Amino acid sequence: MDIIFNYMDEALFAAICLFGFFFAFLISGVPISVGIAVSSILTALFFLPADTAYFVATQKMFAGMDSFTLLAIPFFILSGNLMNKGGIAIRLVNLSKLISGRLPGSLAHTNVIANMLFGSISGSGIAAAAAVGGTMAPLQKKEGYDPAFSAAVNIASAPCGILIPPSGPLILFSLVSGGTSISALFIGGYGPGILMGLSIMIVAYIIASRKNYPIVPTPSCSEAARIVLDALPSLLMVVVVIGGIVAGVFTATEGAAVAAVYSFLLSLVYRMATWRNYLEVLRTTAVMSASILFLIAASGIMSYVMAITSIPDVIAESLMQFDSPIVIFIIMNLCLLLIGTFMDLTPAVLIFTPIFLPIATDLGMHPVHFGLMMIFNLGIGNMTPPVGAVLFVGCSVGGVSIEQVFKPLLPFFFALIIALMMVTYIPAISTGLPRLFGLL
Template sequence: MSLALTLCLATVFLLAGIGTPVSFSMIIGAIVYLAVSGQDLALAGEQIIQGFYNSFILLAVPLFIVAANIMNAGSITDRLLKFCVAMVGHFRGGLGHVNIVSSLIFSGMSGSAVADAAGVGRVIINMMTKDGRYPPSYAAAITAASATIGPIIPPSIPMVIYALVSDTSVGYLFMAGLLPGLLMGAVLMAFNAYMATKLDIPKEPKTPTKEIPGITLRALPTLMMPGILLFGIYGGITTPTEAAAVAAAYALILSVIYRSISFKQLYHALKESAYSSASVGLVIGSALIFNYIIATENVPTAIAQWIGASDFSPLAFLLMVNLIYLGLGFLLDATTVILVIVPLFIPACRELGIDLVHFGVVTVVNLMIGLITPPYGVLLFVINGTTKIPLAGIVKQVVPFIFVLLAALLVMILSPDLVLAIPRMMGYQG
């Protein structure tokens, strides 16, 4: 490791350790590297400009954020929840199942775990805790756990970013997330049913059969949104970026038709989207500089050569990388890991013959689990901030859900055919 890279990393860790945002820490560390190595400091700006200019797909990120915020501002989520209650609310642990199923459906619209937790999650937590039905900390924990499904079932903001750094197809990544997302939902529902029996939670009244068609009809435009997006992408009608624009427009049209969003709410949704997009953009921009440094230092090639010399099997490598991801999940957000750490492993994956679509899905699932892992679990803080449920109680209740999701992740690691089944049906050759 060169002196310049050593000082760069030391600067990043020092600044991040004293509470400086990771993006700022990385930018300052990159400037230190360029200065010490005698390179033009203007390279930092050049890497950011070229990186954004050459990455049309990145436009999908703010557009999906806009779509999610508009849906949360309108009554779209209310119609979705009523439909989920009618379908699964009457089973043991019914509102917990509603929580999970609503996340499965909402994930097909927003692609964001935080949007799921802050929008649908906040409403369903109020439903679960009303009249003491569920302990507040359990309701918060299952909401956080189910929100991790958001970026697995398409569309997915993290998968868009992974596609950028790995040069893989966004479309095939989206399709590969379908079965893993359903698997995550299934294991969470099984665990919720067990906990409902253990906590002796009474069943909810069953929705009268005659009301189900009307509830379904009112929710149908919302339920159609994932299908419209996937048909647009796989029918060759839209690119993933254009599909994100369609998602934002469709969410706005539905909100106007339902008369559920005012100009003030729309302004607030757009303002929040701008803030979130700028925050993500800062991380992406800093990662673009950092990736230039890593490439200059030839780090990915060195790692690939080390993997080859160490005679790792593909499975051993996948297990090792996932342990690294779990460790990084304690400290870093998913976007930073995908942009900075994942590119280091891509050459090794190619060297070992690991399919990059499979690797991408496993990576995103692992990093989503990191969103509910203390001490950096972003979803835990989001739910704590929106509901005021004590963080300590949420952390205690979420631990079993983490292990359940890790079991699902292990199945995905061991079964690449499960992950790649739908992409292969759509013509993927991997």
Template sequence: MRVVLLILGASALATLGYLGAVWADPALYSEAALIPVIFATLVVLICLNVPIAVGLAVAGILGLLLTEGVDSLVTVALDMYDGSTKFSLIAIPMFVLAGAIMNAGGVTDRLINFVSALIGFVRGGLAMVNIGVSLFFAEISGSAVADVAAMGSILIPQMKKRGYSGPFSAAVTSSSASLAIIIPPSIPMILYATSAEGTSVEQLFVAGVVPGLMGAAGLMAVAYMLARRYDLPTEEAFNIARLRATFLDALPAFSLPIIILGGIFGGYVTATEAAGLAVLAAIGVGIWYREMDFRHLRRAMLDGGMQTAVVMLLVAASVLMGGFLTRAQVPQDLAAWLLGITSNKWVILAILNVFFLVIGFFLHSAAAIILVVPIVMPLIAAAGIDPVHFGLVVTLNLAIGQQTPPVASVLITACAVARANIWEVSKVNIYFVGVLFAVLMMCTYIPQIPLFLVDYFYR
């Protein structure tokens, strides 16, 4: 704590000292010296627990004020509004709403019954059911936090009742929920496409399919090995009649991913239009089952609305910081500096992997994408790296970040549901995080894995 306070104090003093010196003698002004001052201001605000969106806005306004004067602030409100009203961003609240309707309409229970009948007979089958249902739910909500909150509240108590430990139950639920930001539709992918101008959301969605399935298979393999080690129970024996009955019962629910992914992959709708169709389809399935829990739906919609508002505020605030960085030529200078060290794109990807893994420890995925991606995109273009490939690399890094303290938003949510200690859960979760890391390495250095379907459908 003393070290943190010392760093904060030094950053604050350096920032105030520089601003005071420039105020007294404008000749001391230098854009090169101003950049670390602006970033120091942002770091200080974040460490003081100021909301990241507010910190971004304050730092961006300060940068514009010092580089271009008071006149540059006239259009601040309009710039923020324009930045947060891009067409592709409409998909975010729509996918969140579709997930809420699906969970409140009885869809989740039927998915659990079907997956349990399909693979529940395997040792540790309920853990695999957890992963399998998360794989399906990821194709509707696009949000890992929504996934772990919805699935965890149902499956974690059932797992604990059947002899699974609280840390194991939370680890499985948390790690499998991160599939929601790898498999389409993915909210972080939408934000990445918005931040990386010219990148196709649809191509990012397609690129996430194979890595997502690889991640699910790897998580199931680890769950099976741990189940054998701890002699975890199996569910009821495989029964073809039960499988057929649960499949027919869940059949209307299977229309949701077909509508979303089929529409996008077939080129019939954009990602934003698919989000609207997902809401209509979720409503139709809920009406079919006649089990809509309106109290649950209201709570889920309020939570989703707040989550969306936070993301939109981040997007709006990032416009101001982006304007300052563009005027100061920070992205171009970073690209020139790193390319001066190495022009090998694989080495550059390794450096950026380490950078994003570290960033993921401290920032939520939305904030990390909005803050960092616009800065590194000129470097990606100069190094000849496919922006869709890099988008998968970023997404996988942030999926790991959701599982690693101190921020670890998804892991913390799972621990809260399971009432388990975060460090005890992390000891188990490290095996599952290892799977995500292996998928990250394969997708980084074998780009054909994420780009195979993209090349087939679009190139």
């Protein structure tokens, strides 16, 4: 070991071991959470006695999950699953048709707006892609839309839901970052989330105008009133939950529980779900929650190993060699975009927040600003192969292959990159609303 360290700095050797083991497990098909835990323990064995390494690993796994804030994640997952089964999507689609008005390619804009609304309620891009995309695909096909274009619009806009609150990834970032205000993250998420949706709508408008896609007929005043009243109970959940959190009536965790109860009562009112659906919702919620919580537990070991080997400090020193913050943020964005193409959002937040956040704060970026930039980045990764969950779900419900949707998706991808640069270099997009509400 002494010979090795004569040629290699300890932190660099630790980074090579840690990420080398991790990517080897990832390529071999080992579950990400297991890969994180085992690669961290193997790396720790180079620096600690075996009994100490195993004891600390166990301790860090339990400490990583010992948080009241984490209870918000299963509650929001339960709420989203209940919304998905409770007949919410069709009501939001009808409202979105009303909002999109007389724009060329009205159904494409309807898809984007519906994904923003449903995503803000369910907190899941995958749920939005499945529920809204499954509703919109047949309607768009009937009106003569290219199925690949329809699927691309759905895939590109579904990640809006992870930025517009309530959002599980933002809660996760708050936890990993050491307690960044969830209220500030939630309110701040509206700016980047709406910008993401608008950038997709601009591209959809240009393409729809060129292809002369039809415009949805304008409903009568009575129909419009009925549509708004029908969707209002669903939208009120966001008002109740976000309003309650921001006003200090309840915490984010308590707000998540309120959202779950509200979603359940709403599904009973709409009478769209059966008891078999409710059992399936509970099963799905338990599996998803267990998966995320085990990831969090495993990342506790990795964070400890990175801390004792000073990996974040070495990366920070390497990046700080560049004099320009503009260049450093471009490098960070490129890294996160690359990471998002082969790693799911949850493990990426857990692994790379401790690495990049100190660098960003040293350069004067507020943690809320960095968190929203990071989630925006990784949201784009959800729509890119090889592991983009939203991409696969969107192709499935749209009835197209990845090869067919890849070309129509490119204009939306470039528009989102421009929007990402705006979020990165215009702090007010992320921090303006939280400052207005006195949260920063």
